[in-house]
Amino acid sequence: MKRRDFLTRAGAGAALGATLAGGAAPALAQSQVRWRMSTMWPKSLDAMHGSAEIFARRVGQLTEGRFAISAHAAGEIVPPPQVFDAVQNGTIECGHVLSSFFFGKDPAFGFDAGMPFGLNARQQAAWMYYGGGLQALREVFARFNIVQLPVGNVGVQMGGWYRKEIKSVADLQGLKFRIGGIGGAILAKLGAVPQQIPPGEIYTSLEKGLIDGAEWIGPYDDEKLGFHKVAKYYYTPGWWEGSAQVTLLVNKKAWDALPQAYKEAVEAAAAEQYVMMLAKYDASHPDALKRLVGGGAQLRTFPRPVLDACYKATQEVLGGFAAKSPEFKKIYDPWLRFRADQNLWFRVAEHALDSYRYSHT
Amino acid sequence: MKRRDFLTRAGAGAALGATLAGGAAPALAQSQVRWRMSTMWPKSLDAMHGSAEIFARRVGQLTEGRFAISAHAAGEIVPPPQVFDAVQNGTIECGHVLSSFFFGKDPAFGFDAGMPFGLNARQQAAWMYYGGGLQALREVFARFNIVQLPVGNVGVQMGGWYRKEIKSVADLQGLKFRIGGIGGAILAKLGAVPQQIPPGEIYTSLEKGLIDGAEWIGPYDDEKLGFHKVAKYYYTPGWWEGSAQVTLLVNKKAWDALPQAYKEAVEAAAAEQYVMMLAKYDASHPDALKRLVGGGAQLRTFPRPVLDACYKATQEVLGGFAAKSPEFKKIYDPWLRFRADQNLWFRVAEHALDSYRYSHT
Numbered sequence: 261m262k263r264r265d266f267l268t269r270a271g272a273g274a275a276l277g278a279t280l281a282g283g284a285a286p287a288l289a290q291s292q293v294r295w296r297m298s299t300m301w302p303k304s305l306d307a308m309h310g311s312a313e314i315f316a317r318r319v320g321q322l323t324e325g326r327f328a329i330s331a332h333a334a335g336e337i338v339p340p341p342q343v344f345d346a347v348q349n350g351t352i353e354c355g356h357v358l359s360s361f362f363f364g365k366d367p368a369f370g371f372d373a374g375m376p377f378g379l380n381a382r383q384q385a386a387w388m389y390y391g392g393g394l395q396a397l398r399e400v401f402a403r404f405n406i407v408q409l410p411v412g413n414v415g416v417q418m419g420g421w422y423r424k425e426i427k428s429v430a431d432l433q434g435l436k437f438r439i440g441g442i443g444g445a446i447l448a449k450l451g452a453v454p455q456q457i458p459p460g461e462i463y464t465s466l467e468k469g470l471i472d473g474a475e476w477i478g479p480y481d482d483e484k485l486g487f488h489k490v491a492k493y494y495y496t497p498g499w500w501e502g503s504a505q506v507t508l509l510v511n512k513k514a515w516d517a518l519p520q521a522y523k524e525a526v527e528a529a530a531a532e533q534y535v536m537m538l539a540k541y542d543a544s545h546p547d548a549l550k551r552l553v554g555g556g557a558q559l560r561t562f563p564r565p566v567l568d569a570c571y572k573a574t575q576e577v578l579g580g581f582a583a584k585s586p587e588f589k590k591i592y593d594p595w596l597r598f599r600a601d602q603n604l605w606f607r608v609a610e611h612a613l614d615s616y617r618y619s620h621t
Numbered sequence: 622m623k624r625r626d627f628l629t630r631a632g633a634g635a636a637l638g639a640t641l642a643g644g645a646a647p648a649l650a651q652s653q654v655r656w657r658m659s660t661m662w663p664k665s666l667d668a669m670h671g672s673a674e675i676f677a678r679r680v681g682q683l684t685e686g687r688f689a690i691s692a693h694a695a696g697e698i699v700p701p702p703q704v705f706d707a708v709q710n711g712t713i714e715c716g717h718v719l720s721s722f723f724f725g726k727d728p729a730f731g732f733d734a735g736m737p738f739g740l741n742a743r744q745q746a747a748w749m750y751y752g753g754g755l756q757a758l759r760e761v762f763a764r765f766n767i768v769q770l771p772v773g774n775v776g777v778q779m780g781g782w783y784r785k786e787i788k789s790v791a792d793l794q795g796l797k798f799r800i801g802g803i804g805g806a807i808l809a810k811l812g813a814v815p816q817q818i819p820p821g822e823i824y825t826s827l828e829k830g831l832i833d834g835a836e837w838i839g840p841y842d843d844e845k846l847g848f849h850k851v852a853k854y855y856y857t858p859g860w861w862e863g864s865a866q867v868t869l870l871v872n873k874k875a876w877d878a879l880p881q882a883y884k885e886a887v888e889a890a891a892a893e894q895y896v897m898m899l900a901k902y903d904a905s906h907p908d909a910l911k912r913l914v915g916g917g918a919q920l921r922t923f924p925r926p927v928l929d930a931c932y933k934a935t936q937e938v939l940g941g942f943a944a945k946s947p948e949f950k951k952i953y954d955p956w957l958r959f960r961a962d963q964n965l966w967f968r969v970a971e972h973a974l975d976s977y978r979y980s981h982t
Contacts, residue, residue, distance in 0.1 A: 288685050288687075321882060322683050324882045326649075377974075380974070382899060382900075382903055385899065386899075389896070389900040390900050390901050391904045415971060416974050497977065498970070502974060502978065520682075521683065521685045524679065524682040524683055525889075527893075528886075528889040528890055528893050531896055532888075536750055538746065539743075540750070542751075543748070543751035544751070546962035546963065546966040549965070567977055600982060601908070602907065603979055605906045605907040609777050609859070609906075610777045611976075612858040613738075613777045613858035613859070613860060613863060615976075616928055617863065617964060618968050620932065
């Protein structure tokens with residue numbers, strides 16, 4: 261909190277309180293607020309770090325410059341794995357993260373970033389905003405002195421890059437695979453050795469042979485990160501994140517100190533990026549995918565038995581968390597019902613039309 | 622424009638210009654602006670009209686009361702079919718519409734609301750915000766003295782309610798069917814008699830037997846409108862709108878007169894409702910669908926030959942518009958390429974995972 265800078269504008273109060281034709285003029289917030297936001301992304305990832313910059317700019321525009329958030333790329337203030345702690349202890353006011361990186365602190369963060377075989381991006385938004393998700397997760401983050409907001413979503417991920425083909429569950433045995441979050445715990449159950457590595461360091465690890473494969477997001481970012489140069493098999497789907505929601509972590513004391521209008525600005529700008537980040541990724545992936553495949557990437561689909569094994573392991577892992585933690589179970593049970601309802605509805609309409617449409621392409 | 626009320630707050634300027642530690646204080650917009658917004662929806666449709674109200678409230682919050690938009694339900698100021706004209710001529714500053722209702726003025730409005738067998742809701746957002754769609758459509762609306770913004774999306778629609786089953790293309794012959802937009806023109810090619818009726822009047826038309834069937838949006842609204850009481854066959858999918866985007870129409874002079882910060886507030890609040898309206902519908906549809914089916918609604922899928930005939934007719938109708946209008950073609954050709962690319966990408970990842978997930982439910 262020490263770097264936040266509250267200034268009061270002396271003298272403006274009387275003028276702002278002046279009564280006008282049509283009623284009293286509203287009193288405008290006077291605080292000059294400066295926040296620092298650390299992202300977990302290198303600047304080259306313009307859909308992720310770029311979205312954080314657009315979010316910050318919008319907050320500045322909405323508050324007419326009174327509330328300025330500066331966006332700092334991975335490592336500029338703290339390295340990616342420390343963003344959570346830095347927000348929690350107030351070194352920075354906010355962070356732009358995939359909370360799945362921090363699921364070791366609480367497995368319920370998986371509901372925030374997206375669970376394996378979980379909700380797709382639209383279903384996740386429905387759960388967060390109108391299905392009780394945001395409120396349920398606020399209780400989890402509150403234990404860490406943090407108020408969180410959804411600030412983007414990347415959609416479903418690709419299943420990653422591999423040096424060798426994955427033809428059966430046996431091929432996962434001993435596989436050193438870079439993956440964030442609960443997906444890693446599930447792959448570990450199947451014999452893989454998950455590695456949690458920030459995006460800026462994945463390529464080198466893969467190139468040096470320290471790992472056998474790596475997943476990040478999808479074609480647009482993956483191409484920039486260069487994975488296709490060191491691992492040619494590109495798998496789909498990224499079952500470990502049916503959608504990957506990006507989260508704004510805000511230090512609770514900093515949040516509570518904001519004037520109401522600035523909170524509104526953060527909320528609106530964050531929700532705007534939920535649709536904008538997804539739109540940017542969706543618009544950018546197709547050309548990147550074509551370039552990758554044109555350049556030699558071998559597109560593969562995980563064999564059904566592999567997906568089935570992962571699905572079963574997912575149920576076991578999540579069930580295990582629920583058995584151990586009443587707090588996890590309190591979110592998990594209604595989340596399961598919500599997912600079942602969403603899948604029912606999406607199958608009836610959205611998936612039916614998409615399936616027909618795709619049969620013509 | 623006559624009802625807009627610009628006030629200048631005398632005396633506040635000097636105080637607001639005061640220099641503070643850390644640099645000059647930004648000058649805050651002083652205009653008190655009042656807008657009236659007409660929606661095309663009865664108040665009972667709380668996902669549609671309610672979203673318009675939330676949008677208006679957010680703009681007020683973001684501008685700290687300086688910019689107030691009042692939301693008026695269908696008929697309160699003008700009847701739904703006149704909302705477009707009222708915005709165009711400045712009777713009201715803005716309208717909350719499905720622009721497909723007005724496609725008779727320009728068939729390119731179909732790209733705004735969603736074309737038959739067109740983009741799904743996420744693909745539509747990608748096209749609008751990062752695929753050139755918003756800019757292309759701004760040129761179309763500018764001919765009508767209107768600046769438009771996406772302000773919501775309902776997702777894919779259901780295929781409507783029918784008194785009799787649709788077993789073949791022949792069953793469309795002579796069918797008096799309530800449908801908005803270009804979908805009606807396509808059904809007419811197949812022998813149906815499309816009727817454009819505002820939502821508040823559909824039930825009565827169906828009850829009196831003036832029409833044989835009707836579509837609106839999906840379970841949540843359809844249940845409120847009571848269609849299941851007078852037509853028992855409920856079809857999927859609503860192929861005429863792969864997604865139905867809701868649009869804010871703004872009188873151009875009113876838009877141009879806004880201070881920059883108020884424009885930002887409108888943009889952010891409108892984008893926020895893109896995700897929020899969709900989330901509200903997605904979260905609300907499953908329970909409504911269960912109640913409808915539990916109450917006797919017969920769920921049916923359009924037979925493949927019917928969909929194929931509609932798909933073919935769609936290509937002919939849209940191709941016809943393109944042949945007649947260079948302005949339409951200028952949007953249509955890149956839109957077709959964009960759709961093909963989106964479908965390619967969605968099939969690889971999103972659809973692959975959704976299909977697997979749904980196989981377990």
